[in-house]
Amino acid sequence: MLPAQQQYIPSHKLRDIIEDNNLLLLIISRFGIPFGFGDMTVAKVCRTNNVDCHTFLSVANLVTKRSYNTKVIVPEQLINYLRRAHTYFLDFELPQIRQKIISSISAQDFSDVDFLIIKYFDDYAAEVRTHMEYENNVVFKYVATLLEGHVDDKFDLSEYSANHSDMAAKLNELKDIIIQHYRRHDNDLLNSALYDIYNCQADLTTHCLVENKLLIPAIARLVQDVKLKRTSLRPHEENDSSITSSSATLSNREKEIVAMVARGKSNKEIADILCISFNTVTTHRRNIASKLHIHSSAGLTIFAIINNIIDIKDVKLCAQ
Numbered sequence: 001m002l003p004a005q006q007q008y009i010p011s012h013k014l015r016d017i018i019e020d021n022n023l024l025l026l027i028i029s030r031f032g033i034p035f036g037f038g039d040m041t042v043a044k045v046c047r048t049n050n051v052d053c054h055t056f057l058s059v060a061n062l063v064t065k066r067s068y069n070t071k072v073i074v075p076e077q078l079i080n081y082l083r084r085a086h087t088y089f090l091d092f093e094l095p096q097i098r099q100k101i102i103s104s105i106s107a108q109d110f111s112d113v114d115f116l117i118i119k120y121f122d123d124y125a126a127e128v129r130t131h132m133e134y135e136n137n138v139v140f141k142y143v144a145t146l147l148e149g150h151v152d153d154k155f156d157l158s159e160y161s162a163n164h165s166d167m168a169a170k171l172n173e174l175k176d177i178i179i180q181h182y183r184r185h186d187n188d189l190l191n192s193a194l195y196d197i198y199n200c201q202a203d204l205t206t207h208c209l210v211e212n213k214l215l216i217p218a219i220a221r222l223v224q225d226v227k228l229k230r231t232s233l234r235p236h237e238e239n240d241s242s243i244t245s246s247s248a249t250l251s252n253r254e255k256e257i258v259a260m261v262a263r264g265k266s267n268k269e270i271a272d273i274l275c276i277s278f279n280t281v282t283t284h285r286r287n288i289a290s291k292l293h294i295h296s297s298a299g300l301t302i303f304a305i306i307n308n309i310i311d312i313k314d315v316k317l318c319a320q
Contacts (some may be wrong), residue, residue, distance in 0.1 A: 007067045008060050010043035010053050017042065021064045026203065030084040031056055031077075052077045062213055063206045070312075073218045075147065079140050082215065085207055086132040093203070094125045097196045104189035117174070117182070124170050128204075131167060135211075139219075146222040149229065157223065158298030161216050161315075168204040171197060217312060220302040231293065249291050255309055257284050261297050262304040262315060 002012070002020045014037050018024045037045045046053040054072035059081065061068035098121055105114045142155045175197045178190070250258065253274075260270045267285065271278045289295045294303055304310040 008042065008057055008064075010041060010046075010057065012042050013039055014042050014045045015039065017060065023063055023206070024060060026085075026088075027056070027060055027063065027081075030081045030088070031059075032080070032084065055081075058214060059210055062210060068213075070214060070217045071221075073214055075143055075218050075222060078210075078215055078218060079143055082207075082211065083136060083140065086136060089200075089204070089207075090129055090132060093196070093200050094128065097193055097200060098122070098125065100189060100193035100196060104187070104193055113182070117178070120174055120177075124174065127170070128167050143219060143222065146219070146226055149226055151223060151226050151230075156298070157216070157219055158301060161212075164208070164212060164216070166205055166208045168201045168208070171201045171204065175201065213312070217305060221306055223302065224306050227293075250288065254284055254288050254291075257281065258288060258300050258304050259310045261285075262301040262310045264297075 002008075002016060008017050014024075014028070018028070031049075031051050033045060033049050033051060037048075040048070042057065043053050045051075046056050052074040054069065055074045055077045058068045058070065058073055059078070060066075098118075101118060101121060105118070138155070139160065142152055145152050175194060178194060256274065257270055260273065265273070267281045268278055271281045274281075288300070292300075292303060294300055301310075301315060305312050305315065
């Protein structure tokens with residue numbers, strides 16, 4: 001048994017970390033890792049199955065509430081992981097729960113309440129499908145264009161981040177309705193459905209966490225990298241020091257202002273907090289934009305996260 005909360009590392013045996021936390025069973029499946037790995041270490045199992053070890057460990061440590069690294073993610077591998085998770089939810093987990101609910105109800109007299117419970121679940125499953133298909137068909141394709149060196153200006157990462165919510169809340173509501181208000185005898189089938197709902201709820205919450213804490217920052221870094229590379233290719237700017245601008249080129253006051261912008265403060269609010277004039281804040285904002293070639297608040301937020309001016313946890317990415 002591994003020490004409590006010890007970070008998983010490449011030299012740990014994969015079977016030991018599964019024994020330590022069985023959530024890893026879902027993770028290895030979504031990375032496409034088959035069983036039969038014996039006593040091999042995490043590093044060797046990943047290498048054997050063409051899985052990036054650092055990406056695997058970042059996910060494994062995050063979902064088991066251990067220290068994790070957001071800056072070593074291979075985006076393609078994380079996207080493949082998330083696609084497999086979507087398939088699991090849509091084609092296996094949610095249909096299985098639905099079938100158990102129907103079986104438990106059909107074993108007794110069917111009522112209007114029974115119909116409403118099934119409809120509630122079906123509406124919820126449809127919402128999850130819409131959410132995940134949007135990510136498959138829009139978000140992940142956006143990442144693919146970034147990896148090819150292009151930025152699709154039609155996609156707004158800040159809007160996606162702000163509206164990316166935890167899909168488990170409505171499932172939790174259904175669970176509470178059944179437990180607190182739905183009176184039935186001979187509940188074995190319904191108990192089994194509820195048990196699966198509990199597991200699905202936890203799985204969906206973890207899934208949202210991976211997207212918020214690993215995917216969104218990885219996309220933000222890709223956007224920044226592509227834009228910097230694109231700028232560096234402009235012949236007339238080859239000797240312009242602003243090409244390599246980063247947080248190091250900003251003054252301490254400018255970094256303060258960038259941090260406040262990332263936290264959602266208006267120019268007036270910034271002026272009041274720093275005890276400076278509104279015009280001074282406006283001048284600072286103009287200078288920051290000139291140095292970084294970033295004019296929008298959303299762009300400054302991404303820049304601030306990437307350059308450690310503000311912690312991502314201070315930016316509201318997932319609706320509560």
